[in-house]
Amino acid sequence: MHEWALAEAIIYTVTEIAEREGFREILSVNVKVGELQQVDLETIKFALTQLKRGKLEKAEFKVETVKAKLKCRICGEIWDFDKDKLDEEVAEAIHFVPEVAHSFIKCPKCSAQDFEFMEGRRMYIESVGGIR
């Protein structure tokens, strides 16, 4: 349940934002999750509802996946991450630490492992709304 740890990170961060920006109550939180992390959305949403309290009690969490795009730094090729092309153990490793993709994924055009994650790498909180 690695998702539980990520949900905790969201709760800690939103709580800190609420304090810092003077919210009395948080009503909405938009979270984006990179496809590379292969997070189970239902699990993370469940964890968020279990963990929310205090100023976050009434918060609605919207969690969406962002498609992962990779770009080769050598030849410029852009391609989509495809979990189905990976064996289960590798997919799991990337789920925990997406950067280890550099050990297993190659540019489909030139086979280089020097590529960047254009989008869909990690989780971030896009916006927070509530009553000040």
Next chain:
Amino acid sequence: MFDPRITVLEHRLSQVNNIFAVSSGKGGVGKSVIASVLALILARKGFKVGLMDLDFTSPSTHLILGVKDIFPKEKEGIVPPTVYGIKFMSIVYFSKDKALSLRGQDFSDSFLEILAITRWGNLDYLILDMPPGINDATLDVVRFMKRVKFIIVTTPSLLSFSTVKKLLDSLHTSKVEVLGIIENMKIENSSSIREHVKGTRFLGEIPFDPQLEKCFGEVRELLSTEISRKLEKIVDKIIYQNV
């Protein structure tokens, strides 16, 4: 946009009493051996100890300790496996010991990701095996682990020590505490490095041991080397400050 990993990192380390980073200006000076043996000695003394290999592109503490075929347990995050009394975390669990080339931001993302999900629990000491030089790992450790204290390793070579001086300057500028300098791989009975160390505690010398290679992966033998005996005295100096 807010990165939740940064906020949670402090919580994940909240039950860790001491964080020691074993670092140097150059590679090949014995940091990983010293970090591993330091962790083993502290564990043998009865402390709760964690060891994290932060040399993501060239990890070696798993080889020194003979760690293989284990993986962290998933429990509301990941719990590092315990080996020889040490909670041990390394990127090799995920990279499967394959080549891993990381540019700056990739290193920082891996660093934050692992620390955001790792549940160390209660530790007396967390030992960090650093990659050589003043690089992303040093900058991230200083930025995100405010309580970190550095142990600097050099060889008797003035080339090694010249890079250590730069590292010390950088750490002093960042107001990071340095516990002291260890002179490793001492071959002859000169006191050159000790004489050159100014303003930083000289923790001691460790002799070069040509037989050390045979002890890698064999913890009991590793702990019976002269290196371990010398390091034990250094550990006493560090944890009981005035020894």
